[in-house]
Amino acid sequence: MEKIKIAVIGLGNCASSLIQGIHYYNDKKSEDAIGLMHWDIGGYKPSDIEVVAAFDIDERKVGKDVSEAIFAKPNCTTVFCPEIPEMGVKVSMGKVLDGVASHMSKYDDDYTFIISDEEESDIVSILKESGAEILINYLPVGSQKATEFYAQCALDAGIAYINSMPVFIVSNPEWAKKFEEKGIPAVGDDIKAQIGATITHRTLANLFRERGVKLERTYQLNTGGNTDFLNMLNRDRLDSKKESKTEAVQSVLAERLDDPNIHIGPSDYVPWQKDNKLCFLRMEGKTFGDVPMNIELRLSVEDSPNSAGCVIDAVRCCKLALERGIGGQLTSISAYTMKHPPEQFKDEKAYEMVNEFIEGKRER
Structure with missing residues (x-):
């Protein structure tokens, strides 16, 4: 099968765990793939996901290959798959806006962000040229303006959007309508952990x-x-x-x-x-x-690894929606993987809904 091409905003701990996981499960079989809620979604395995674009604002990551950037400071998550092959995808300079809290400048460099002096990239052009199908938002909590900016970038580039952090986009009727009108799938908001x-x-x-x-x-x-x-x-x-x-x-x-x-x-x-x-x-x-x-x-x-399994499911369900021509809020996978979905359901019901969506028995 063709790869699911994703772009990632923020190469922090969560992105590191996700990308490590994509490679970690590459040589696994369903019977020994510990930690996954779904091994196969519509024929897609975790290793069928490919990062084709990435954005960050930290000088230790911008300009580096994604395979190197995910292990750079201030990342501190567990390294469970250290051998990541070079991807040939350089991290582009993103837009800062309110993505960095001012108080973080008072802390040691190993624990905080160091803003790069590189010129901001043309986000939409990079998304289009990369062939990305899905944009994943991993910005820090409180990045209201930055999250809205990148949501608009997804709309302008015509690609699906997964909002893993708590700025309300997919659960906001105004934003949801924009994705619906453009026929673009959206999953959100604020990723749950597997057992968190x-x-x-x-x-x-x-x-x-x-x-x-x-x-x-x-x-x-x-x-x-x-x-x-x-x-x-x-x-x-x-x-x-x-x-x-x-x-x-x-x-x-x-x-x-x-x-x-x-x-x-x-x-x-x-x-x-x-x-x-x-x-x-x-x-x-x-x-x-x-x-x-x-x-x-x-x-x-x-x-961070605790949330990566949820994102891997969200990515593959987004891909199914793209293949089926479904746009707007994806109710089932949002309820299953997000804390603030468009509509809340009990977890066992959300699990049932996701399985129905995967099997094609449910539209969203």
Whole structure:
């Protein structure tokens, strides 16, 4: 089969994990392909994905081959596939806009971004010339203007768009209409992990509901040491992130919690944790006879590989949509892989919907 040609915005830890995974699974078979939710989607395996364009703003990555850039500082995720062949794809200088928080300049170079002085590239021309079919957005949290800019680039280039971060594009009716009118598939917003803080919290919240336990209060506190957590020390950049994570949990509750009784969001930056994310979760409720109970959970995951499996599924479902001439919001894969999709469904329902979409029994 022909390769699925993708372009990537932001060669950080998440992009590194995705690209490592594309090569890692190249010599695997379905029976030993650990960590994938779907081995085959419409005949496409993970190794059928090819990066044909990439954009970043860090001087240690711009101008480098993608195979080299994904291991450059400040990336700190686990290297599980170190032997990446040279791709012949150079990282182009992107557009900065609000993609870099001002407070990050106060930190050591190994932990933060160093903005390149290269001239900004003509993004749309590069996308068209590269033959990219899908653009994946991996910008930092809070990059509202930059995310909107790249979404427009996808529209102008006529290629599909996967929004992996919490600026609301695919779930925004105005933006969704633009993709619908152009017949371009879009998946978003804000990527879930395979087994991460949000999916775990949702699963437990759903368990409370199904077992007749009244949830009264809950919190989810997270710490990490990658650039994402450093970026999020600026609380002004967190509005959409908190909304995305909170709504993902609220949507599965029998009764929505009042704002004071639910707190979900990033908590602090711990440099030595690197790409390891710790989640501290507490849920308090009432069981039979109004008897109190609570759950406390500590989850430790490598943050970026944890999301790559979801993106690999999103890419292949986007390709199926392109082949089938389907444009606009892809409801099923968005609900399955994103925290803030256009429409929320329980996770088991979303899984069922995705399988129906893959089999051609569901349009979106």
